[in-house]
Amino acid sequence: MDLMTSFDWSFVIEKLLLISAVLGLSLLIAMYSTWGERKVAAWIQDRRGPNRAGPFGLLQPLADGGKLFFKEEIIPATANHFLFVLGPSMAMLTACLTSAVIPWGDVLTFGDYAVSLQIADVNIGVLWIMAVVGMGVYGIMIGGWASNNKFSLLAACRGASQVISYELPMGLSLIALFMISGSLSLKDIVEQQRAGVWFVVLQPIGFLIFLICAFAECNRTPFDLPEAENELNGGYHLEYSSMKLGFYLFAEYINMFISSALMATLYFGGYSFPYMDSLGLSPNLVTILGICALFLKTFVFIFFFMWVRWTLPRFRYDQLMKLGWKVLIPLALLNMIITGAVILYRQNGFN
Amino acid sequence: MQALTNRAQPVDRRPMTFWEKLYLPAIAKGMGITLSHIFKKKATVNYPEEKRPFSPVFRGLHILNRDEEGRERCTACGLCAVACPAEAITMEAAERLPGEEHLYREEKYAARYEINMLRCIFCGFCEEACPKQAIYMTETFAPANYQRKGFIYGKDDLLIPDPKHPITVNK
Numbered sequence: 001m002d003l004m005t006s007f008d009w010s011f012v013i014e015k016l017l018l019i020s021a022v023l024g025l026s027l028l029i030a031m032y033s034t035w036g037e038r039k040v041a042a043w044i045q046d047r048r049g050p051n052r053a054g055p056f057g058l059l060q061p062l063a064d065g066g067k068l069f070f071k072e073e074i075i076p077a078t079a080n081h082f083l084f085v086l087g088p089s090m091a092m093l094t095a096c097l098t099s100a101v102i103p104w105g106d107v108l109t110f111g112d113y114a115v116s117l118q119i120a121d122v123n124i125g126v127l128w129i130m131a132v133v134g135m136g137v138y139g140i141m142i143g144g145w146a147s148n149n150k151f152s153l154l155a156a157c158r159g160a161s162q163v164i165s166y167e168l169p170m171g172l173s174l175i176a177l178f179m180i181s182g183s184l185s186l187k188d189i190v191e192q193q194r195a196g197v198w199f200v201v202l203q204p205i206g207f208l209i210f211l212i213c214a215f216a217e218c219n220r221t222p223f224d225l226p227e228a229e230n231e232l233n234g235g236y237h238l239e240y241s242s243m244k245l246g247f248y249l250f251a252e253y254i255n256m257f258i259s260s261a262l263m264a265t266l267y268f269g270g271y272s273f274p275y276m277d278s279l280g281l282s283p284n285l286v287t288i289l290g291i292c293a294l295f296l297k298t299f300v301f302i303f304f305f306m307w308v309r310w311t312l313p314r315f316r317y318d319q320l321m322k323l324g325w326k327v328l329i330p331l332a333l334l335n336m337i338i339t340g341a342v343i344l345y346r347q348n349g350f351n
Numbered sequence: 352m353q354a355l356t357n358r359a360q361p362v363d364r365r366p367m368t369f370w371e372k373l374y375l376p377a378i379a380k381g382m383g384i385t386l387s388h389i390f391k392k393k394a395t396v397n398y399p400e401e402k403r404p405f406s407p408v409f410r411g412l413h414i415l416n417r418d419e420e421g422r423e424r425c426t427a428c429g430l431c432a433v434a435c436p437a438e439a440i441t442m443e444a445a446e447r448l449p450g451e452e453h454l455y456r457e458e459k460y461a462a463r464y465e466i467n468m469l470r471c472i473f474c475g476f477c478e479e480a481c482p483k484q485a486i487y488m489t490e491t492f493a494p495a496n497y498q499r500k501g502f503i504y505g506k507d508d509l510l511i512p513d514p515k516h517p518i519t520v521n522k
Contacts, residue, residue, distance in 0.1 A: 043389040048397070311385040312378065 010113070018119050022099050030253035031061040033302060037253075040306040068246035076239050080146040087143025088240065088247035094136040095254035101125040102261050103187045105271045105291040108284055117271075117291065118187055125186040126174055129262060130167070133217055137163040139251065140219075140226055144236035155235030158317065159226030162216055165324035166223075170213035172332035173206040176339040177266060190270035194277070200267040205335045207267045209328055214259040216324070219252060221309040225317060260301030261294065268297050410475045411492040413466055413504070414511050416485050418456050421513045424485035427461035434480035439470035457483075464509065468494055468502040 035050065035057065042049030050057030075084055105117035122128060137160050144156025180202055181189045193199055200207045216223040227235035237248045264270060271290035279286065315323070370376065396403060405411075416424050427444035445462035447455045454460075477486050496502055 040389075044385045046388055046391055046394040048393050048395050051397070307382060307385065311381050 014115055015119060018115075018117070019100075022104065022119060023096060026096065026099050026254050026257055027250075029257045029302075030250055031065070033253040033256060034064065034249070035061050036302065037306050037309075040303065041310050044307070044310040065246065068243050071242040073242040073244070074239070076148060078148040079239065080148070083142050083146035084239075085244070087139055087146055087236075088244045088251070089139075090142060091136065091139025091251035092247045092254075094132050094139060095251040095258065097132045097135075098129055098255075098258045099261070101128050101186055102258070102265055103190055103270060104294060106283075106287045108287050116187075117287070121185060121187045123183070123185045126178070126184050126189075126266075130171060130174070134163070134167060136217070136251075136255065139248070140236045143240065143248065144226075147236070147239035149239055151232045151234075152236050152238045155226045155228070155232045155238070159219065159236060162219075162223060162225060162320060162324075165321060166213045166216035166328070169209050169324065169328035169332040170217065172329065172336055173203075173209040173213070174266075176206045176332070176336045177203055179336070179339050179343055186265055186270070190265060190272060193269040194272035198267065198269045203267065203335070203339070205331065206339075207263075209332050209335065210267070211263065212323075212328065214263060215305070215308065216320075218255045218259055218305070220256065220305055222312040222315050223320065224314060225320060228314060256302060256305050257298065260298045260305065263301050264294055264297035270294055405490050409490050410473045410478075410488040411490050412468065412488070412494060413471075413477070413509055414487050414489050415464065415506065415509045416487055417511060417513060420453070420456075422452075422454060422456040423460055423510065424456055424483045425461045425464065426457045426459045426483055426485075427464070428459075428482065430480040430482060431477035431486055434476040435471075436474060436476065437470045437472045439467045439472075440477060441465050461506065464506045466504045466509065468504055469499065 038060070039049040039057075041047075050060040053059040053063045075081055100119045101122055103116075103118040103121070108115045108117060140159040140163075141156045144152040144159065147153075177189075177199060178184060180199065181192055183189060183192075189199070215221075219226050225235075226232075227237065232238070237245050240248060271287075271294040273290065273293040276286055276290065276293075281289070418424050427442050429442060429444075432438075432440040432442060441463075442461045442465070443463040444459050447458050447460055473488065475488055478488055494502065
Protein backbone atom coordinates (compact mmCIF):
# COMPACT_ATOMS: atom_id res chain seq x y z
CA MET A 1 0.00 0.00 0.00
CA ASP A 2 2.78 2.32 0.87
CA LEU A 3 4.45 1.59 -2.45
CA MET A 4 1.22 2.25 -4.31
CA THR A 5 0.82 5.71 -2.83
CA SER A 6 4.42 6.76 -3.10
CA PHE A 7 4.69 5.54 -6.67
CA ASP A 8 3.94 8.27 -9.18
CA TRP A 9 1.60 6.52 -11.60
CA SER A 10 0.89 9.61 -13.65
CA PHE A 11 4.60 9.87 -14.38
CA VAL A 12 4.72 6.27 -15.62
CA ILE A 13 1.66 6.72 -17.80
CA GLU A 14 2.99 9.99 -19.19
CA LYS A 15 6.32 8.44 -20.10
CA LEU A 16 4.68 5.32 -21.53
CA LEU A 17 2.49 7.43 -23.76
CA LEU A 18 5.44 9.55 -24.79
CA ILE A 19 7.61 6.53 -25.56
CA SER A 20 4.91 4.88 -27.65
CA ALA A 21 4.26 8.15 -29.48
CA VAL A 22 7.93 8.70 -30.27
CA LEU A 23 8.48 5.06 -31.23
CA GLY A 24 5.37 4.96 -33.39
CA LEU A 25 6.28 8.25 -34.99
CA SER A 26 9.83 7.22 -35.78
CA LEU A 27 8.56 3.96 -37.29
CA LEU A 28 5.96 5.83 -39.32
CA ILE A 29 8.50 8.36 -40.54
CA ALA A 30 10.98 5.61 -41.37
CA MET A 31 8.22 3.87 -43.31
CA TYR A 32 7.42 6.93 -45.31
CA SER A 33 11.10 7.72 -45.77
CA THR A 34 11.28 4.65 -47.99
CA TRP A 35 8.47 6.11 -50.05
CA GLY A 36 10.10 9.53 -49.97
CA GLU A 37 13.43 8.07 -50.98
CA ARG A 38 11.91 6.40 -54.01
CA LYS A 39 10.04 9.55 -54.95
CA VAL A 40 13.11 11.75 -54.60
CA ALA A 41 15.20 9.25 -56.54
CA ALA A 42 12.60 9.23 -59.28
CA TRP A 43 12.30 13.00 -59.47
CA ILE A 44 16.04 13.49 -59.60
CA GLN A 45 16.21 10.96 -62.43
CA ASP A 46 13.28 12.57 -64.30
CA ARG A 47 10.94 9.73 -63.40
CA ARG A 48 7.67 9.65 -61.50
CA GLY A 49 8.29 7.18 -58.69
CA PRO A 50 5.75 4.89 -57.05
CA ASN A 51 2.26 6.10 -57.88
CA ARG A 52 0.16 2.95 -58.16
CA ALA A 53 -0.60 1.90 -54.59
CA GLY A 54 -3.03 4.48 -53.28
CA PRO A 55 -3.00 8.21 -54.05
CA PHE A 56 0.54 9.31 -54.99
CA GLY A 57 1.67 5.78 -54.14
CA LEU A 58 1.22 6.51 -50.44
CA LEU A 59 0.30 2.91 -49.67
CA GLN A 60 3.56 1.69 -51.21
CA PRO A 61 5.36 1.29 -47.84
CA LEU A 62 2.52 -0.94 -46.62
CA ALA A 63 2.75 -3.03 -49.76
CA ASP A 64 6.52 -3.30 -49.37
CA GLY A 65 6.18 -4.24 -45.71
CA GLY A 66 3.54 -6.85 -46.52
CA LYS A 67 5.78 -8.27 -49.20
CA LEU A 68 8.74 -8.50 -46.81
CA PHE A 69 6.60 -10.26 -44.19
CA PHE A 70 5.40 -12.90 -46.62
CA LYS A 71 8.76 -13.63 -48.19
CA GLU A 72 10.42 -16.90 -47.43
CA GLU A 73 12.63 -16.69 -44.39
CA ILE A 74 16.00 -18.27 -45.00
CA ILE A 75 18.68 -18.92 -42.41
CA PRO A 76 21.77 -20.35 -44.10
CA ALA A 77 22.72 -23.80 -42.88
CA THR A 78 26.23 -22.73 -41.93
CA ALA A 79 25.14 -19.54 -40.21
CA ASN A 80 25.17 -19.11 -36.46
CA HIS A 81 21.42 -19.13 -35.83
CA PHE A 82 21.36 -17.13 -32.61
CA LEU A 83 23.64 -14.37 -33.85
CA PHE A 84 21.94 -14.38 -37.24
CA VAL A 85 18.69 -13.38 -35.56
CA LEU A 86 20.41 -11.11 -33.08
CA GLY A 87 22.01 -8.96 -35.83
CA PRO A 88 18.89 -7.31 -37.24
CA SER A 89 17.35 -7.11 -33.76
CA MET A 90 20.37 -5.17 -32.53
CA ALA A 91 20.26 -2.87 -35.53
CA MET A 92 16.61 -2.12 -34.91
CA LEU A 93 17.01 -1.75 -31.15
CA THR A 94 19.88 0.69 -31.29
CA ALA A 95 18.13 2.66 -34.00
CA CYS A 96 15.08 3.10 -31.78
CA LEU A 97 17.02 3.79 -28.56
CA THR A 98 18.52 7.06 -29.71
CA SER A 99 15.24 8.94 -29.79
CA ALA A 100 14.98 8.77 -25.97
CA VAL A 101 16.98 11.91 -25.27
CA ILE A 102 15.88 14.15 -28.10
CA PRO A 103 13.60 16.96 -26.93
CA TRP A 104 10.69 16.83 -29.35
CA GLY A 105 9.14 19.95 -27.96
CA ASP A 106 8.90 22.23 -24.96
CA VAL A 107 6.37 21.70 -22.17
CA LEU A 108 2.69 21.03 -22.75
CA THR A 109 0.46 22.02 -19.83
CA PHE A 110 -2.89 20.41 -19.12
CA GLY A 111 -4.40 22.40 -16.27
CA ASP A 112 -1.66 22.30 -13.66
CA TYR A 113 -0.03 19.17 -15.06
CA ALA A 114 3.05 19.88 -17.19
CA VAL A 115 4.27 17.31 -19.70
CA SER A 116 7.80 17.68 -20.97
CA LEU A 117 7.99 16.39 -24.53
CA GLN A 118 11.28 14.65 -23.95
CA ILE A 119 11.43 11.07 -22.80
CA ALA A 120 14.50 11.47 -20.64
CA ASP A 121 16.24 14.77 -20.00
CA VAL A 122 19.48 13.20 -18.86
CA ASN A 123 22.41 15.52 -18.27
CA ILE A 124 24.63 13.36 -20.50
CA GLY A 125 22.18 13.32 -23.41
CA VAL A 126 24.70 13.57 -26.19
CA LEU A 127 26.95 11.01 -24.57
CA TRP A 128 24.00 8.60 -24.61
CA ILE A 129 23.57 9.20 -28.32
CA MET A 130 27.25 8.62 -29.03
CA ALA A 131 27.13 5.41 -26.98
CA VAL A 132 24.05 4.06 -28.75
CA VAL A 133 25.36 5.00 -32.18
CA GLY A 134 28.58 3.22 -31.31
CA MET A 135 26.52 0.16 -30.43
CA GLY A 136 24.70 0.40 -33.72
CA VAL A 137 27.66 -1.07 -35.54
CA TYR A 138 27.16 -4.34 -33.63
CA GLY A 139 24.04 -4.99 -35.68
CA ILE A 140 26.09 -4.84 -38.85
CA MET A 141 29.05 -6.73 -37.41
CA ILE A 142 27.06 -9.54 -35.85
CA GLY A 143 24.83 -9.91 -38.88
CA GLY A 144 27.75 -9.88 -41.27
CA TRP A 145 29.79 -12.31 -39.23
CA ALA A 146 26.95 -14.72 -38.46
CA SER A 147 26.05 -15.03 -42.14
CA ASN A 148 29.23 -17.06 -42.66
CA ASN A 149 29.77 -15.49 -46.04
CA LYS A 150 32.90 -13.73 -47.19
CA PHE A 151 31.10 -10.78 -48.71
CA SER A 152 29.06 -10.25 -45.57
CA LEU A 153 32.19 -10.49 -43.45
CA LEU A 154 34.03 -7.99 -45.66
CA ALA A 155 31.09 -5.64 -45.36
CA ALA A 156 31.01 -6.08 -41.60
CA CYS A 157 34.71 -5.20 -41.41
CA ARG A 158 34.18 -2.18 -43.57
CA GLY A 159 31.20 -1.10 -41.51
CA ALA A 160 33.03 -1.47 -38.23
CA SER A 161 36.14 0.42 -39.31
CA GLN A 162 34.05 3.12 -40.96
CA VAL A 163 31.87 3.73 -37.93
CA ILE A 164 34.85 3.77 -35.57
CA SER A 165 36.79 6.15 -37.85
CA TYR A 166 33.95 8.58 -38.18
CA GLU A 167 32.91 8.50 -34.56
CA LEU A 168 36.13 10.30 -33.64
CA PRO A 169 35.64 13.46 -35.74
CA MET A 170 31.96 13.38 -34.78
CA GLY A 171 32.84 13.40 -31.10
CA LEU A 172 35.49 16.08 -31.60
CA SER A 173 33.08 18.33 -33.46
CA LEU A 174 30.58 17.85 -30.64
CA ILE A 175 33.18 18.80 -28.02
CA ALA A 176 33.54 22.18 -29.69
CA LEU A 177 29.78 22.52 -29.46
CA PHE A 178 29.78 21.68 -25.75
CA MET A 179 32.44 24.29 -25.13
CA ILE A 180 29.91 26.85 -26.29
CA SER A 181 26.86 25.36 -24.64
CA GLY A 182 28.57 24.24 -21.45
CA SER A 183 26.08 21.41 -21.15
CA LEU A 184 25.58 17.92 -22.52
CA SER A 185 21.83 17.99 -22.02
CA LEU A 186 20.03 18.36 -25.32
CA LYS A 187 17.27 20.33 -23.64
CA ASP A 188 19.80 22.90 -22.38
CA ILE A 189 21.37 23.10 -25.82
CA VAL A 190 18.00 23.85 -27.41
CA GLU A 191 17.06 26.38 -24.74
CA GLN A 192 20.35 28.20 -25.28
CA GLN A 193 19.70 28.37 -29.01
CA ARG A 194 16.18 29.60 -28.25
CA ALA A 195 17.64 32.46 -26.23
CA GLY A 196 20.59 33.17 -28.51
CA VAL A 197 21.51 32.19 -32.04
CA TRP A 198 21.45 28.76 -33.65
CA PHE A 199 24.72 26.96 -33.07
CA VAL A 200 25.26 26.45 -36.79
CA VAL A 201 26.18 30.16 -36.90
CA LEU A 202 28.80 29.69 -34.20
CA GLN A 203 30.02 26.27 -35.37
CA PRO A 204 29.77 26.12 -39.17
CA ILE A 205 32.80 23.84 -39.55
CA GLY A 206 31.69 21.73 -36.63
CA PHE A 207 28.31 21.33 -38.28
CA LEU A 208 29.89 20.35 -41.57
CA ILE A 209 32.02 17.70 -39.86
CA PHE A 210 29.02 16.44 -37.92
CA LEU A 211 26.97 16.27 -41.09
CA ILE A 212 29.60 14.26 -42.96
CA CYS A 213 30.03 11.94 -39.99
CA ALA A 214 26.28 11.50 -39.69
CA PHE A 215 26.22 10.31 -43.28
CA ALA A 216 28.99 7.87 -42.49
CA GLU A 217 27.34 6.63 -39.29
CA CYS A 218 24.06 6.01 -41.09
CA ASN A 219 25.88 4.10 -43.86
CA ARG A 220 24.31 6.39 -46.39
CA THR A 221 25.78 7.22 -49.77
CA PRO A 222 28.51 8.37 -50.34
CA PHE A 223 29.59 6.27 -47.33
CA ASP A 224 27.50 3.17 -48.01
CA LEU A 225 30.51 0.88 -48.30
CA PRO A 226 29.14 -1.79 -45.94
CA GLU A 227 26.24 -2.47 -48.26
CA ALA A 228 27.86 -1.64 -51.59
CA GLU A 229 25.56 -3.57 -53.90
CA ASN A 230 27.87 -3.72 -56.86
CA GLU A 231 30.97 -4.75 -54.94
CA LEU A 232 29.64 -6.92 -52.13
CA ASN A 233 26.27 -8.15 -53.41
CA GLY A 234 24.46 -6.14 -50.77
CA GLY A 235 27.08 -6.42 -48.06
CA TYR A 236 26.24 -7.43 -44.53
CA HIS A 237 22.59 -8.23 -45.30
CA LEU A 238 23.49 -10.44 -48.25
CA GLU A 239 22.15 -13.62 -46.63
CA TYR A 240 19.11 -11.99 -45.09
CA SER A 241 15.62 -12.32 -46.42
CA SER A 242 12.10 -11.54 -45.36
CA MET A 243 11.52 -9.22 -42.42
CA LYS A 244 15.04 -9.65 -41.08
CA LEU A 245 16.24 -7.86 -44.18
CA GLY A 246 13.37 -5.45 -43.65
CA PHE A 247 14.66 -4.70 -40.16
CA TYR A 248 18.09 -3.82 -41.48
CA LEU A 249 16.68 -1.54 -44.13
CA PHE A 250 14.23 -0.08 -41.67
CA ALA A 251 16.93 0.55 -39.09
CA GLU A 252 18.83 2.55 -41.69
CA TYR A 253 15.84 4.80 -42.23
CA ILE A 254 15.21 5.21 -38.51
CA ASN A 255 18.87 6.13 -38.08
CA MET A 256 18.48 8.66 -40.83
CA PHE A 257 15.44 10.17 -39.13
CA ILE A 258 17.13 10.29 -35.74
CA SER A 259 20.33 11.82 -37.02
CA SER A 260 18.29 14.39 -38.92
CA ALA A 261 16.43 15.23 -35.73
CA LEU A 262 19.73 15.35 -33.88
CA MET A 263 21.31 17.74 -36.37
CA ALA A 264 18.24 19.94 -36.17
CA THR A 265 18.44 19.84 -32.36
CA LEU A 266 22.15 20.44 -31.99
CA TYR A 267 22.78 23.00 -34.70
CA PHE A 268 19.46 24.37 -35.93
CA GLY A 269 17.69 25.24 -32.71
CA GLY A 270 15.65 22.07 -32.25
CA TYR A 271 12.04 22.95 -31.47
CA SER A 272 12.78 26.67 -31.28
CA PHE A 273 11.98 28.91 -34.18
CA PRO A 274 12.66 32.60 -34.76
CA TYR A 275 10.48 35.04 -32.82
CA MET A 276 8.81 32.17 -30.95
CA ASP A 277 8.72 34.09 -27.67
CA SER A 278 7.63 37.42 -29.10
CA LEU A 279 4.53 36.19 -30.94
CA GLY A 280 2.34 36.49 -27.85
CA LEU A 281 0.69 33.11 -28.36
CA SER A 282 -0.37 30.76 -25.60
CA PRO A 283 2.48 28.52 -24.34
CA ASN A 284 0.76 25.33 -25.52
CA LEU A 285 0.33 26.68 -29.03
CA VAL A 286 3.96 27.78 -29.11
CA THR A 287 4.97 24.26 -28.03
CA ILE A 288 2.92 22.68 -30.79
CA LEU A 289 4.35 25.09 -33.35
CA GLY A 290 7.78 24.21 -31.97
CA ILE A 291 7.15 20.51 -32.59
CA CYS A 292 6.14 21.36 -36.14
CA ALA A 293 9.30 23.44 -36.54
CA LEU A 294 11.47 20.56 -35.35
CA PHE A 295 9.81 18.13 -37.73
CA LEU A 296 10.10 20.59 -40.58
CA LYS A 297 13.83 20.90 -39.96
CA THR A 298 14.09 17.13 -39.65
CA PHE A 299 12.32 16.56 -42.93
CA VAL A 300 14.59 19.05 -44.65
CA PHE A 301 17.55 17.04 -43.41
CA ILE A 302 15.97 13.76 -44.48
CA PHE A 303 15.46 15.25 -47.91
CA PHE A 304 19.07 16.35 -47.87
CA PHE A 305 20.18 12.80 -47.07
CA MET A 306 18.24 11.51 -50.06
CA TRP A 307 19.34 14.33 -52.30
CA VAL A 308 22.99 13.56 -51.55
CA ARG A 309 22.40 9.85 -52.12
CA TRP A 310 21.18 10.44 -55.65
CA THR A 311 23.93 12.92 -56.44
CA LEU A 312 27.23 11.59 -55.17
CA PRO A 313 28.95 8.34 -56.08
CA ARG A 314 30.38 6.06 -53.41
CA PHE A 315 33.83 6.62 -51.95
CA ARG A 316 36.59 4.17 -52.56
CA TYR A 317 37.68 2.51 -49.33
CA ASP A 318 41.05 4.24 -49.12
CA GLN A 319 39.43 7.58 -49.88
CA LEU A 320 37.02 6.97 -47.06
CA MET A 321 39.80 6.30 -44.59
CA LYS A 322 41.85 9.23 -45.86
CA LEU A 323 38.92 11.58 -45.49
CA GLY A 324 38.17 10.33 -42.01
CA TRP A 325 41.64 10.27 -40.51
CA LYS A 326 43.63 12.79 -42.51
CA VAL A 327 41.01 15.46 -43.14
CA LEU A 328 38.12 15.32 -40.72
CA ILE A 329 39.98 14.54 -37.50
CA PRO A 330 42.61 17.30 -37.94
CA LEU A 331 39.88 19.68 -39.01
CA ALA A 332 37.77 18.80 -35.99
CA LEU A 333 40.78 19.22 -33.69
CA LEU A 334 41.55 22.60 -35.22
CA ASN A 335 37.93 23.62 -34.89
CA MET A 336 38.00 22.57 -31.24
CA ILE A 337 41.20 24.50 -30.49
CA ILE A 338 39.98 27.65 -32.23
CA THR A 339 36.65 27.46 -30.44
CA GLY A 340 38.42 27.06 -27.11
CA ALA A 341 40.76 29.96 -27.84
CA VAL A 342 37.90 32.25 -28.82
CA ILE A 343 35.92 31.33 -25.71
CA LEU A 344 38.95 32.00 -23.50
CA TYR A 345 39.63 35.29 -25.26
CA ARG A 346 36.06 36.43 -24.76
CA GLN A 347 36.21 35.51 -21.10
CA ASN A 348 39.62 36.91 -20.17
CA GLY A 349 40.94 38.93 -23.06
CA PHE A 350 44.70 38.43 -23.49
CA ASN A 351 45.46 38.31 -19.78
CA MET B 352 46.84 13.39 -86.04
CA GLN B 353 43.72 15.04 -87.28
CA ALA B 354 40.70 14.87 -85.03
CA LEU B 355 37.66 13.06 -86.35
CA THR B 356 35.27 15.70 -85.12
CA ASN B 357 35.70 19.26 -83.94
CA ARG B 358 34.14 18.32 -80.58
CA ALA B 359 37.30 16.76 -79.13
CA GLN B 360 38.34 18.34 -75.83
CA PRO B 361 41.91 18.13 -74.57
CA VAL B 362 42.12 16.43 -71.18
CA ASP B 363 43.14 18.80 -68.41
CA ARG B 364 45.79 17.01 -66.38
CA ARG B 365 46.93 19.92 -64.27
CA PRO B 366 47.14 19.13 -60.55
CA MET B 367 44.07 20.21 -58.64
CA THR B 368 44.11 23.53 -56.91
CA PHE B 369 43.26 23.83 -53.22
CA TRP B 370 39.79 25.05 -54.10
CA GLU B 371 39.21 21.97 -56.24
CA LYS B 372 40.67 19.68 -53.60
CA LEU B 373 38.06 20.92 -51.14
CA TYR B 374 35.49 19.09 -53.32
CA LEU B 375 32.68 20.93 -51.57
CA PRO B 376 32.16 23.51 -54.35
CA ALA B 377 32.02 20.70 -56.90
CA ILE B 378 29.60 18.79 -54.67
CA ALA B 379 27.42 21.87 -54.34
CA LYS B 380 27.42 22.23 -58.10
CA GLY B 381 26.40 18.62 -58.54
CA MET B 382 23.66 18.97 -55.97
CA GLY B 383 22.41 21.98 -57.88
CA ILE B 384 22.20 19.93 -61.04
CA THR B 385 20.26 17.13 -59.37
CA LEU B 386 17.95 19.64 -57.69
CA SER B 387 17.17 21.25 -61.01
CA HIS B 388 16.17 17.84 -62.35
CA ILE B 389 13.45 17.52 -59.72
CA PHE B 390 11.50 20.28 -61.44
CA LYS B 391 12.09 19.09 -64.98
CA LYS B 392 9.49 17.46 -67.14
CA LYS B 393 9.24 13.76 -66.35
CA ALA B 394 10.49 11.48 -69.08
CA THR B 395 8.19 8.61 -68.09
CA VAL B 396 4.50 8.43 -68.98
CA ASN B 397 1.84 6.73 -66.85
CA TYR B 398 1.90 3.82 -69.23
CA PRO B 399 -1.37 1.92 -69.30
CA GLU B 400 -3.48 5.06 -68.98
CA GLU B 401 -1.28 7.24 -71.09
CA LYS B 402 0.50 6.09 -74.21
CA ARG B 403 3.11 7.70 -76.33
CA PRO B 404 1.98 8.59 -79.86
CA PHE B 405 3.21 6.16 -82.46
CA SER B 406 4.78 7.00 -85.74
CA PRO B 407 2.31 6.40 -88.61
CA VAL B 408 4.48 3.57 -89.89
CA PHE B 409 4.59 1.75 -86.54
CA ARG B 410 4.39 -2.02 -86.97
CA GLY B 411 2.58 -3.79 -84.18
CA LEU B 412 0.41 -6.91 -84.07
CA HIS B 413 -1.23 -8.05 -87.30
CA ILE B 414 -4.88 -8.05 -88.25
CA LEU B 415 -6.68 -9.77 -91.11
CA ASN B 416 -8.87 -7.29 -92.88
CA ARG B 417 -12.32 -7.62 -94.37
CA ASP B 418 -13.73 -5.86 -97.40
CA GLU B 419 -16.48 -3.28 -97.31
CA GLU B 420 -19.16 -5.99 -97.28
CA GLY B 421 -17.63 -7.73 -94.32
CA ARG B 422 -16.08 -10.60 -96.27
CA GLU B 423 -12.60 -11.92 -95.55
CA ARG B 424 -10.10 -10.58 -98.03
CA CYS B 425 -7.49 -13.29 -97.56
CA THR B 426 -7.38 -15.88 -100.31
CA ALA B 427 -4.66 -18.00 -98.75
CA CYS B 428 -2.26 -17.38 -101.62
CA GLY B 429 0.69 -17.86 -99.23
CA LEU B 430 2.70 -14.86 -100.42
CA CYS B 431 2.92 -13.49 -96.88
CA ALA B 432 4.26 -16.82 -95.64
CA VAL B 433 6.83 -16.81 -98.44
CA ALA B 434 7.83 -13.22 -97.70
CA CYS B 435 8.13 -13.84 -93.98
CA PRO B 436 11.84 -13.97 -93.05
CA ALA B 437 11.04 -15.46 -89.65
CA GLU B 438 8.72 -18.16 -91.02
CA ALA B 439 6.10 -17.14 -88.54
CA ILE B 440 3.07 -17.53 -90.81
CA THR B 441 1.33 -20.79 -91.68
CA MET B 442 -2.00 -21.31 -93.37
CA GLU B 443 -4.29 -23.92 -94.86
CA ALA B 444 -6.44 -23.05 -97.84
CA ALA B 445 -10.00 -24.20 -98.45
CA GLU B 446 -12.50 -23.82 -101.26
CA ARG B 447 -15.49 -21.58 -100.82
CA LEU B 448 -18.71 -23.57 -100.94
CA PRO B 449 -21.93 -22.29 -102.50
CA GLY B 450 -23.80 -20.17 -99.98
CA GLU B 451 -20.61 -18.84 -98.38
CA GLU B 452 -20.27 -15.87 -100.71
CA HIS B 453 -21.12 -13.46 -97.93
CA LEU B 454 -18.19 -14.80 -95.86
CA TYR B 455 -15.29 -14.98 -98.31
CA ARG B 456 -14.61 -12.63 -101.14
CA GLU B 457 -12.90 -15.07 -103.51
CA GLU B 458 -13.34 -18.76 -104.28
CA LYS B 459 -10.42 -19.71 -102.09
CA TYR B 460 -9.98 -18.70 -98.47
CA ALA B 461 -7.77 -19.46 -95.47
CA ALA B 462 -9.39 -22.16 -93.35
CA ARG B 463 -6.54 -21.87 -90.87
CA TYR B 464 -4.26 -18.87 -90.61
CA GLU B 465 -1.69 -18.69 -87.82
CA ILE B 466 1.02 -16.23 -86.93
CA ASN B 467 3.47 -17.15 -84.24
CA MET B 468 4.02 -13.83 -82.46
CA LEU B 469 7.13 -15.14 -80.75
CA ARG B 470 8.77 -15.82 -84.10
CA CYS B 471 7.50 -12.68 -85.78
CA ILE B 472 10.05 -9.90 -86.07
CA PHE B 473 7.47 -7.29 -87.06
CA CYS B 474 9.29 -6.38 -90.27
CA GLY B 475 6.09 -5.77 -92.19
CA PHE B 476 7.06 -7.81 -95.26
CA CYS B 477 3.75 -9.74 -95.09
CA GLU B 478 1.88 -6.47 -95.32
CA GLU B 479 3.92 -5.51 -98.39
CA ALA B 480 3.60 -8.91 -100.01
CA CYS B 481 -0.16 -9.22 -99.70
CA PRO B 482 -1.85 -8.69 -103.11
CA LYS B 483 -5.33 -8.51 -101.58
CA GLN B 484 -4.69 -5.93 -98.85
CA ALA B 485 -5.77 -8.57 -96.36
CA ILE B 486 -3.04 -8.36 -93.72
CA TYR B 487 -2.16 -5.17 -91.92
CA MET B 488 -0.05 -4.29 -88.92
CA THR B 489 -1.68 -2.28 -86.19
CA GLU B 490 -0.52 -0.13 -83.31
CA THR B 491 -1.29 -2.84 -80.78
CA PHE B 492 1.84 -4.21 -79.18
CA ALA B 493 3.27 -5.96 -76.10
CA PRO B 494 1.02 -9.01 -76.00
CA ALA B 495 1.19 -10.99 -72.77
CA ASN B 496 0.42 -14.60 -72.11
CA TYR B 497 1.17 -17.32 -69.63
CA GLN B 498 2.05 -19.96 -72.20
CA ARG B 499 3.93 -20.13 -75.45
CA LYS B 500 0.97 -21.55 -77.28
CA GLY B 501 -0.96 -18.43 -76.38
CA PHE B 502 1.31 -16.50 -78.71
CA ILE B 503 0.23 -18.47 -81.76
CA TYR B 504 -2.50 -16.22 -83.03
CA GLY B 505 -5.20 -17.94 -85.07
CA LYS B 506 -7.89 -16.53 -87.27
CA ASP B 507 -10.14 -15.71 -84.32
CA ASP B 508 -7.41 -13.48 -82.89
CA LEU B 509 -6.39 -11.87 -86.14
CA LEU B 510 -9.62 -11.24 -88.03
CA ILE B 511 -11.18 -7.89 -87.36
CA PRO B 512 -14.81 -8.05 -86.23
CA ASP B 513 -17.34 -8.29 -89.05
CA PRO B 514 -19.23 -5.00 -89.20
CA LYS B 515 -22.14 -6.61 -91.10
CA HIS B 516 -22.46 -9.80 -89.09
CA PRO B 517 -21.34 -9.10 -85.53
CA ILE B 518 -20.52 -12.16 -83.47
CA THR B 519 -23.23 -12.71 -80.89
CA VAL B 520 -22.00 -15.95 -79.36
CA ASN B 521 -19.30 -15.68 -76.75
CA LYS B 522 -16.21 -17.61 -77.61
